[in-house]
Amino acid sequence: MEPHPQLLKINKNEYLAQQKGKLEDALDMGLTKNEYNLICKKINKTPNLTELGIFSAMFSEHCSYKSSKKWLRILPTEASHVIQGPGENAGVIDIGENLAAVFKIESHNHPSFIEPYQGSATGVGGILRDVFTMGARPIALMNALRFGDPDQPLTKHLVSGVVKGIGGYGNCIGIPTVGGETNFDKSYDGNILVNAMAVGLAKKDRIFYSAATGAGNPVIYVGAKTGRDGIHGATMASAEFTENSAEKRPTVQVGDPFTGKLLLEACLELMNTDAVLSVQDMGAAGLTSSSVEMASKGSLGMNLNLDLVPTREDKMSSYEIMLSESQERMLMILKPGSEDKAKLIFDKWDLDFAIIGEVTNTGRLILTKDGFEACNLPLKPLVEDAPEYNKPYEIKTNKKVYKPSDLKTNLTLMDILITIFKNPNIASKKWIWEQYDSSVMGDTIFANGDSDASIVKIHGTEKKETYGKGLAITTDCTPRYVKSNPIIGGMQAVCEAARNIASSGAKPLAITNNLNFGNPDKKNVMGEIVGSLKGISEAASFLSTPIVSGNVSLYNETNGKSILPTPVIGMVGAIDKVENSLEISAKLDNVLIVLGQSHNFEKGWVGCSIYQEIINKKYDGAPPPINLKDEKKVIEILLNLNEQKLLTAAHDISDGGLLTTVCEMLFKYNLGLDINLPNNLINCDNHDPLLQSWCFGEDQARIIIATKDIKKVQLILNENDVDFFVLGQTNSSSNLNLKDIATISLTSIKNINEKTIPSMMGDEQQG
Amino acid sequence: MRSGVVIFPGSNCDRDMIVALRQITGKTPIKLWHKENDIPNLDLIVIPGGFTFGDYLRCGALAARSPVISSIKNHISRGGTVLGVCNGFQILIEAKILPGSLIRNKKLLFTCRETTLEVQSCMKNPFLSGLKIGERLKIPVAHNDGNYFAPLDLIKKLKEEGRIAFKYSNSTNNEKNYNPNGSTEDIAGILSNNGRVLGMMPHPERAINYLHGGTDGLKLLTNCVEKIIG
Numbered sequence A: 001m002e003p004h005p006q007l008l009k010i011n012k013n014e015y016l017a018q019q020k021g022k023l024e025d026a027l028d029m030g031l032t033k034n035e036y037n038l039i040c041k042k043i044n045k046t047p048n049l050t051e052l053g054i055f056s057a058m059f060s061e062h063c064s065y066k067s068s069k070k071w072l073r074i075l076p077t078e079a080s081h082v083i084q085g086p087g088e089n090a091g092v093i094d095i096g097e098n099l100a101a102v103f104k105i106e107s108h109n110h111p112s113f114i115e116p117y118q119g120s121a122t123g124v125g126g127i128l129r130d131v132f133t134m135g136a137r138p139i140a141l142m143n144a145l146r147f148g149d150p151d152q153p154l155t156k157h158l159v160s161g162v163v164k165g166i167g168g169y170g171n172c173i174g175i176p177t178v179g180g181e182t183n184f185d186k187s188y189d190g191n192i193l194v195n196a197m198a199v200g201l202a203k204k205d206r207i208f209y210s211a212a213t214g215a216g217n218p219v220i221y222v223g224a225k226t227g228r229d230g231i232h233g234a235t236m237a238s239a240e241f242t243e244n245s246a247e248k249r250p251t252v253q254v255g256d257p258f259t260g261k262l263l264l265e266a267c268l269e270l271m272n273t274d275a276v277l278s279v280q281d282m283g284a285a286g287l288t289s290s291s292v293e294m295a296s297k298g299s300l301g302m303n304l305n306l307d308l309v310p311t312r313e314d315k316m317s318s319y320e321i322m323l324s325e326s327q328e329r330m331l332m333i334l335k336p337g338s339e340d341k342a343k344l345i346f347d348k349w350d351l352d353f354a355i356i357g358e359v360t361n362t363g364r365l366i367l368t369k370d371g372f373e374a375c376n377l378p379l380k381p382l383v384e385d386a387p388e389y390n391k392p393y394e395i396k397t398n399k400k401v402y403k404p405s406d407l408k409t410n411l412t413l414m415d416i417l418i419t420i421f422k423n424p425n426i427a428s429k430k431w432i433w434e435q436y437d438s439s440v441m442g443d444t445i446f447a448n449g450d451s452d453a454s455i456v457k458i459h460g461t462e463k464k465e466t467y468g469k470g471l472a473i474t475t476d477c478t479p480r481y482v483k484s485n486p487i488i489g490g491m492q493a494v495c496e497a498a499r500n501i502a503s504s505g506a507k508p509l510a511i512t513n514n515l516n517f518g519n520p521d522k523k524n525v526m527g528e529i530v531g532s533l534k535g536i537s538e539a540a541s542f543l544s545t546p547i548v549s550g551n552v553s554l555y556n557e558t559n560g561k562s563i564l565p566t567p568v569i570g571m572v573g574a575i576d577k578v579e580n581s582l583e584i585s586a587k588l589d590n591v592l593i594v595l596g597q598s599h600n601f602e603k604g605w606v607g608c609s610i611y612q613e614i615i616n617k618k619y620d621g622a623p624p625p626i627n628l629k630d631e632k633k634v635i636e637i638l639l640n641l642n643e644q645k646l647l648t649a650a651h652d653i654s655d656g657g658l659l660t661t662v663c664e665m666l667f668k669y670n671l672g673l674d675i676n677l678p679n680n681l682i683n684c685d686n687h688d689p690l691l692q693s694w695c696f697g698e699d700q701a702r703i704i705i706a707t708k709d710i711k712k713v714q715l716i717l718n719e720n721d722v723d724f725f726v727l728g729q730t731n732s733s734s735n736l737n738l739k740d741i742a743t744i745s746l747t748s749i750k751n752i753n754e755k756t757i758p759s760m761m762g763d764e765q766q767g
Numbered sequence B: 001m002r003s004g005v006v007i008f009p010g011s012n013c014d015r016d017m018i019v020a021l022r023q024i025t026g027k028t029p030i031k032l033w034h035k036e037n038d039i040p041n042l043d044l045i046v047i048p049g050g051f052t053f054g055d056y057l058r059c060g061a062l063a064a065r066s067p068v069i070s071s072i073k074n075h076i077s078r079g080g081t082v083l084g085v086c087n088g089f090q091i092l093i094e095a096k097i098l099p100g101s102l103i104r105n106k107k108l109l110f111t112c113r114e115t116t117l118e119v120q121s122c123m124k125n126p127f128l129s130g131l132k133i134g135e136r137l138k139i140p141v142a143h144n145d146g147n148y149f150a151p152l153d154l155i156k157k158l159k160e161e162g163r164i165a166f167k168y169s170n171s172t173n174n175e176k177n178y179n180p181n182g183s184t185e186d187i188a189g190i191l192s193n194n195g196r197v198l199g200m201m202p203h204p205e206r207a208i209n210y211l212h213g214g215t216d217g218l219k220l221l222t223n224c225v226e227k228i229i230g
Helices: A011-018 A023-028 A035-043 A048-058 A108-113 A116-132 A153-173 A243-251 A255-271 A288-295 A318-321 A339-348 A379-384 A413-422 A479-484 A484-501 A523-542 A611-616 A628-643 A659-665 A689-696 A710-719 A746-760 B014-024 B066-078 B085-095 B152-160 B214-230
Strands: A080-083 A091-096 A101-109 A135-147 A176-184 A193-203 A220-222 A278-280 A301-305 A328-336 A352-360 A364-369 A371-377 A445-447 A454-457 A471-476 A506-518 A548-555 A566-574 A591-595 A647-652 A671-673 A703-707 A726-733 A735-738 A742-745 B003-007 B029-033 B046-048 B081-085 B101-103 B112-120 B135-141 B147-149 B164-168 B185-190 B197-200
Touching: A011 A048, A011 A193, A011 A318, A011 A364, A011 A371, A011 A591, A023 A035, A023 A048, A023 A647, A023 A659, A035 A048, A035 A328, A035 A371, A035 A379, A035 B003, A048 A288, A048 A318, A048 A371, A091 A220, A091 A548, A091 A566, A101 A328, A101 A471, A101 A566, A101 B085, A108 A116, A108 A153, A116 A135, A116 A255, A135 A153, A135 A255, A135 A454, A135 A471, A135 A566, A153 A193, A153 A255, A153 A742, A176 A454, A176 A471, A193 A506, A193 A566, A220 A255, A220 A339, A243 A523, A255 A278, A255 A328, A255 A339, A278 A288, A288 A301, A288 A318, A288 A328, A288 A364, A288 A379, A328 A339, A328 A364, A352 A703, A364 A523, A371 A379, A379 B046, A413 A659, A413 A689, A413 A742, A413 A746, A454 B003, A471 A484, A479 A484, A479 A523, A479 A566, A484 A523, A484 A566, A484 A647, A484 A671, A484 A703, A484 B135, A506 A523, A523 A566, A523 A628, A523 A742, A566 A746, A591 A628, A591 A659, A591 A710, A611 A659, A611 A689, A628 A647, A628 A703, A628 A710, A628 B185, A647 A659, A659 A689, A659 A735, A659 A746, A703 A710, A742 A746, B003 B014, B014 B046, B014 B214, B029 B066, B046 B085, B046 B214, B066 B081, B081 B085, B081 B152, B081 B214, B085 B101, B085 B197, B112 B185, B135 B214, B147 B185, B164 B197
Parallel strands: A101 A548, A135 A176, A301 A364, A506 A548, A671 A735, B003 B029, B003 B046, B046 B081, B081 B197
Antiparallel strands: A080 A091, A091 A101, A101 A193, A135 A193, A220 A328, A220 A352, A278 A328, A301 A352, A364 A371, A445 A454, A454 A471, A471 A566, A506 A566, A591 A703, A591 A726, A647 A703, A671 A726, A735 A742, B101 B147, B112 B135, B112 B164, B164 B185, B185 B197
């Protein structure tokens, strides 16, 4: 739609200002006919091309949440510790001592598929800006990654590029990447997921918001120059892929972590003064969404002279400047008179600083370029009149319940464990994690699977009696459960996240979520969205972990094939004394106890389990049911035991079930265990389905704890009426013994666990 | 003890090093901005890790041409002590204060993990003299370009002069990949010809608290500080 000015023999910006945007242009930009007509009606004129471009960005799914908004409203977003819920650059919670944790997760799925290094790097850069825009210094990065079939060559290329990109940005800017999850499923073959989460720390009374204030106040552009990269990125992120998606490479932004680092330091230095009134990062839809959001949130208007925007290339048009997604840029409203002071700081850090306009009280966004009025739009229709769709949906649930005896096999327990740890979904991600700097900033206590949640110390909270407070962070989702039952799957993601936070010794506090789905125009996909939001909502309410920020990524489909529904939960918790945080690894002579496991074993839940997939080569049936009361109970009792310093390790039972979890707890210190079995399993043979369902079933609300003081722990568990099962005491044998049934060498299992990903990536010497 | 930590655009371990030195000396080190060409008399200057100027050129190449470097050279010529860690080591090499080169890790991947260092038998210097030869220190690395490479005659010379400070060591159960970057002769850190400048890839400031998983970095830095004061 971009005109060729040399053919037109008039100024490109004059052309853009005058040329009316036609319906075809609107369709090209991803708007529908109805949306186009609505726009013309609401603004009482036919928009010019720049105005239409601005509408298309603001009305894109990415910016307007038009398909999901109705259902996002059901999420619980409030609690006494919530300072800022959804709607700002990031969510903010109170963590005591006048401190706030500021965090958000965001997807960069589409760009990362097209250009894995830059796509993922800018995903990290973008989420970091969201956090420091609020005045917080980022202290930790996490990610949730989903790739396609591990046997596909393209998957290796994507894993390699995405991991390099995440590391490339985080390592350079100097924020530790402390953990995350990486999973594989062929449904992601054409649409990988790259969700990046950042957590920052701010003083509770020094949070910065985006609402513009004070007509006449100067509007400042800071950071990197604007180039022609990423134009219409938000629109691309709101469309399905086809074979021709590679042609979209020019709409992928390019990241510059060095400039990101300078911008971070300059912004935080300026925010330490009283100069900044409000601030917004230029993320998706760049200058368009930042100016529109700042002005509309303040119920004001904004006049910008686009000639003053620092540009990387000559003769950029108003259209390009407004729709560019060049990275490392911010828009600020300054207190009048503080411009010189602010400019000095940005000069020191060698960053662009330009006064590009002023706040007005017109309620309109007025842009000029080359002396022509490039845009004159009322702000209200841009934000409030974005369509909200109540799309038809159908929540499909698989109700089939598998009995252990439905899965018959000749495989031994050892065979199954080997297969489990050969599965890249379970195997150690060390090969990936070592490419991320996890220890920069010097506050990382547990990273990358050392603990169920990553733990970072809160700088400056050290006291005589403690090393200080800590934050616990995790990301979780089990898409196969969501596919099978979106409501239970949504609940399970929240519960597993909370269990992980608790297993690290911290109290679960709040959630940021990243909702990754296929095309919402399909009834079943819309059903997955609605169902999982219902599940998340119910579990988050029950566990008092409100949702304070998030992101929606739809249209993750290629040629009509949708990804597994993947509503990723990023959860943050806090621990008062960071030295009390727990790793997953048990020590010698610890007793392992399963919380939430009854003595009277009937059957393990095998439907939708990793075990089922090994035996039946597919996932089927209902996922393990969720009992929120049980979940809360194990979390509370674990935190209670840890407060009394009775625990040495904890690890929640999830993918691969009890025996997999036990192995993971014994690997680090090369320990062994003689496992007690429930009475009805003692005489089973190695292939017995009931025994195997006890070992590998994925029943929820269970955590394995390790203790040196079994008597006291048993007493407390009995007093609190908690189900538990004592597995036995760790020894130095490196063997797992199940009575006379099986002896499993953990040395060989550990070796497999560490070699799976390197050998998948063709790096055989690793490990 | 008066110490200073140099800050370039893109330095990112400056705060960590300041925290470590403050913990040891009880005094906050001064910050030396890269544009300064007149720096006060200091007992120790530390060039911390990071990605100075983005390291879009050879790592440390741009930082090595900053005004502060000539002041650091003056400090060294007066017999001053300098510690360069990670990117700081790369900068010392690019500034030709230390010989050799640091090239891309052998596997071409950024690597962050704990390593075991073995203290070498070396010339008199203020960094290691309180440590035993052969002593092992567990200190993490985090770098993309830490593969120390030098011509054979230079390696021979460094050995003869006792200027190899640390080597990555195969401490436990025959671990094959104990060297994280493929450096020549497992070199992890080297000294200047007068023994007053140490460049090392591992990050001692990241191992100063038992919650980090170890305090060998604290041991090393404390030793430096005591010997420099003494």
